[in-house]
Amino acid sequence: MRVGFIGIGLMGLPMAQKLVEAGIELVAYNRTPEKLEPLGGVKIAQQPADAIIGSDCIMLMLTNASAICSLLLSEDAKPHLAGKTVIQMSTIAPNESMAIAQEVIAAGGEYLEAPVLGSIPEAQSGKLIVMVGGTEAHFERWRDLLQNFGTEILLIGEVGSASAIKLALNQLIASLSTAFALSLGFLERQGASVDIFMQILRQSALYAPTFDKKLPRMRDRNYSHPNFPTKHLLKDTELFINAAQGEGMNISSIEGVKKILEIAITSGFADADYSSLFSAIARDIS
Numbered sequence: 457m458r459v460g461f462i463g464i465g466l467m468g469l470p471m472a473q474k475l476v477e478a479g480i481e482l483v484a485y486n487r488t489p490e491k492l493e494p495l496g497g498v499k500i501a502q503q504p505a506d507a508i509i510g511s512d513c514i515m516l517m518l519t520n521a522s523a524i525c526s527l528l529l530s531e532d533a534k535p536h537l538a539g540k541t542v543i544q545m546s547t548i549a550p551n552e553s554m555a556i557a558q559e560v561i562a563a564g565g566e567y568l569e570a571p572v573l574g575s576i577p578e579a580q581s582g583k584l585i586v587m588v589g590g591t592e593a594h595f596e597r598w599r600d601l602l603q604n605f606g607t608e609i610l611l612i613g614e615v616g617s618a619s620a621i622k623l624a625l626n627q628l629i630a631s632l633s634t635a636f637a638l639s640l641g642f643l644e645r646q647g648a649s650v651d652i653f654m655q656i657l658r659q660s661a662l663y664a665p666t667f668d669k670k671l672p673r674m675r676d677r678n679y680s681h682p683n684f685p686t687k688h689l690l691k692d693t694e695l696f697i698n699a700a701q702g703e704g705m706n707i708s709s710i711e712g713v714k715k716i717l718e719i720a721i722t723s724g725f726a727d728a729d730y731s732s733l734f735s736a737i738a739r740d741i742s
């Protein structure tokens with residue numbers, strides 16, 4: 457079996473490395489070719505079509521749906537999708553995933569969405585949670601391959617359903633982190649003990665492990681070496697807002713979160729860790 461891997465970014469690199477470690481033949485494409493260097497002896501595709509031709513399946517780990525369409529559904533690439541399975545792992549909206557699925561199927565290919573929960577450390581250690589949207593037959597066929605990324609490979613339902621769960625989870629990342637940052641910033645202003653606050657919080661039903669993960673970064677204003685950049689959390693927040701708005705929901709809480717993320721981004725934290733939203737809340741930046 458040969459896998460064409462398109463998108464060797466922060467997540468694509470450790471995921472592609474997992475496949476290489478498992479002895480799977482890989483051909484990799486990335487728009488910025490320098491990012492392919494850490495992959496060592498892997499075959500390099502000069503164009504997306506070179507990663508599709510001769511591969512049984514094509515995995516995508518790209519920023520958004522527009523990047524996916526420009527690489528996978530271009531006039532050069534699309535005709536080669538016949539007989540191939542596309543496994544789309546980026547975070548995109550359910551309707552975007554369904555539209556891409558239709559195009560792939562019309563070109564004679566098969567399509568599964570498989571967004572992941574977890575970040576670079578989980579990708580490196582093979583502990584991502586993989587949520588699959590597609591048919592049961594496709595899920596069974598590709599489950600072993602996906603197991604290289606994690607032990608929890610879950611069939612959620614039809615295409616679109618896994619993307620919906622992924623967006624719902626990322627809405628929580630954005631909202632929980634913002635809520636935590638607001639409490640932390642408030643305590644800093646009040647001069648009250650953050651250590652005692654954390655001691656109480658850790659014992660309470662309000663606690664989420666992400667709070668302790670982000671606490672040192674927020675206290676030190678250290679947003680370097682991101683696992684998940686602020687610009688991608690804004691992207692996912694916007695995807696969630698659009699999808700929830702389409703369902704007629706009251707989205708005012710997450711719209712407030714979006715404004716905070718926008719301040720972080722216009723202040724230069726687009727490529728920094730998303731805990732930079734703390735600086736927008738604490739008004740280090742405005």
Ligand SMILES: NC(=O)c1ccc[n+]([C@@H]2O[C@H](COP(=O)([O-])OP(=O)(O)OC[C@H]3O[C@@H](n4cnc5c(N)ncnc54)[C@H](OP(=O)(O)O)[C@@H]3O)[C@@H](O)[C@H]2O)c1
Pocket residue numbers: 462463464465466467468486487488491517518519520522523526527545546547548572573574575576683684685688692
């Ligand atoms: N980082 C995480 O913790 C995490 C966790 C779960 C899911 N995700 C999702 O996984 C996806 C990838 O995230 P990441 O963190 O790996 O992001 P990243 O480091 O920014 O990588 C994005 C990839 O997309 C490519 N790309 C973007 N726009 C393109 C375009 N117009 N044409 C061609 N290539 C384009 C980039 O190519 P270049 O290298 O040339 O820029 C790069 O390979 C996103 O959907 C993200 O939301 C991320």
